[in-house]
Amino acid sequence: MTVRRFKGGLKLPERKHATVDKPIELAPMPKQAVIPINQHMGAPNKSLVNVGDTVVRGQKIADGAEPGLMTVPVHASITGKVVKIEARTLSNNSEGLCIIIEGGEPSSQNEEQFYPPIDPYSCSKEEALHRIREAGIVGMGGAGFPSHVKLSPAPGKTIDYIIANGAECEPYLTTDETNMTGKSNLLIKGLGIVMKITGVKKAIIGIEKNTKNLVPVIEREIRLADLPVEISIALCATRYPQGGEKMMITALTGRKVPSGGLPMDAGCIVLNASTIIAIAEAFYLGKPLIERDLTVSGGACKTPKNIRACIGASLADMPVEFMDIDHENLVRILYGGPMMGNALASLDVPIQKNTSGIILMTEKETSIFTEGPCIRCARCIRTCACRLSPVIMNKSIEAGDFDYAVKAGLLDCVECGSCAYICPARIKLVQRFRAGKQVLKLRKQK
Numbered sequence: 001m002t003v004r005r006f007k008g009g010l011k012l013p014e015r016k017h018a019t020v021d022k023p024i025e026l027a028p029m030p031k032q033a034v035i036p037i038n039q040h041m042g043a044p045n046k047s048l049v050n051v052g053d054t055v056v057r058g059q060k061i062a063d064g065a066e067p068g069l070m071t072v073p074v075h076a077s078i079t080g081k082v083v084k085i086e087a088r089t090l091s092n093n094s095e096g097l098c099i100i101i102e103g104g105e106p107s108s109q110n111e112e113q114f115y116p117p118i119d120p121y122s123c124s125k126e127e128a129l130h131r132i133r134e135a136g137i138v139g140m141g142g143a144g145f146p147s148h149v150k151l152s153p154a155p156g157k158t159i160d161y162i163i164a165n166g167a168e169c170e171p172y173l174t175t176d177e178t179n180m181t182g183k184s185n186l187l188i189k190g191l192g193i194v195m196k197i198t199g200v201k202k203a204i205i206g207i208e209k210n211t212k213n214l215v216p217v218i219e220r221e222i223r224l225a226d227l228p229v230e231i232s233i234a235l236c237a238t239r240y241p242q243g244g245e246k247m248m249i250t251a252l253t254g255r256k257v258p259s260g261g262l263p264m265d266a267g268c269i270v271l272n273a274s275t276i277i278a279i280a281e282a283f284y285l286g287k288p289l290i291e292r293d294l295t296v297s298g299g300a301c302k303t304p305k306n307i308r309a310c311i312g313a314s315l316a317d318m319p320v321e322f323m324d325i326d327h328e329n330l331v332r333i334l335y336g337g338p339m340m341g342n343a344l345a346s347l348d349v350p351i352q353k354n355t356s357g358i359i360l361m362t363e364k365e366t367s368i369f370t371e372g373p374c375i376r377c378a379r380c381i382r383t384c385a386c387r388l389s390p391v392i393m394n395k396s397i398e399a400g401d402f403d404y405a406v407k408a409g410l411l412d413c414v415e416c417g418s419c420a421y422i423c424p425a426r427i428k429l430v431q432r433f434r435a436g437k438q439v440l441k442l443r444k445q446k
Helices: 106-110 125-134 175-182 184-198 214-225 245-253 273-284 379-383 390-398 402-407 418-422 429-445
Strands: 024-026 032-036 045-047 060-064 080-089 095-103 161-165 202-208 230-236 268-272 291-297 305-310 332-335 342-344 357-361
Touching (some): 024 175, 032 080, 161 184, 161 245, 175 184, 175 214, 175 273, 175 291, 184 268, 202 214, 202 245, 214 230, 268 273, 379 390, 390 402, 390 429, 418 429
Parallel strands (some): 024 305, 161 268, 202 230, 291 357
Antiparallel strands (some): 032 095, 080 095, 291 305, 332 342, 332 357
């Protein structure tokens, strides 16, 4: 198979050896679930329950404050009693309103309130999109974009390809690969559902070269499914940030997402492989998104593994016999991968719908650098997979000229961190770009 590529990017140390061949292990049911009511990109939710209410696993507990807005509901991941509704620290280091549920007796955890299964090929497009929304499905690769919105392109937008993004380019993380190995049948079923909803006849499953062992597994499921559409597999170069939507589209189709545009502007819809599997489960099992698979790894994790945990659970509450952590040597906690994840001060932070991994690092795995002056070497420009000019963006932000930073590509930056990684002066470029975007957002709101 031809290996597809994009310009720029990095060859990073993979550090996946600790979990790459390990199957998903089911984490113990938590005694308490701290469930953020907002876990999506869009308008805020409001709580549908009150303190003292009893809820059942799978029950909807939060939904959009106003109908018609870009919202996705949240469901109880355990059966129990709502004991608090208060702000807690979330995986993005911000404070967010959470519904805290205390679990009942172990026998009560068998109670579930799932949706009835639905045939995706006999229901209407509206019913299918409604099921995806009601199941609370968002992009599970990190962004948390509502999936039902992504599958409803604007009028006049022609979609030629559905792309299943299986390129897990961040070091340490192996969840998507494990999911595609163990749930390849659901991956193909989910693709069939997505193609039925959108009417698209071609789909490409993009995986990196280091996971080419998946090719025969997925090809077998494609043959068994015998769908009236074209589903193919493409190998991409093992290069960061191959898992980004824009890079995946360029590598697989040769097309480019225009500045300020979306994948639909290039005729594509890109969905994370785990998101597609969750869509299949919502139809065939009636299961809302109440748990997710993630990788727990790093030098301070004595038992690195891929786990399936309830939304709202935390590593701090997991028993030692399941998740043994070397607290003495733990110096950094990352939610997400080491390139785009967030560093947190505590393990007592809930797992969310978009938590792809938790990395527990020792001192040997981390580095602290002092910024030096920019030497105009242009390494950041050569490395940028979005073909931007990070050095010019940074200088513009330092000078307070945000309009020129936008001209240099600030709003097209995907914050992958490649420029900061390669910078010999160790300038914290991504942090500057995030701060610059926030200034522009506040200025626009004003």
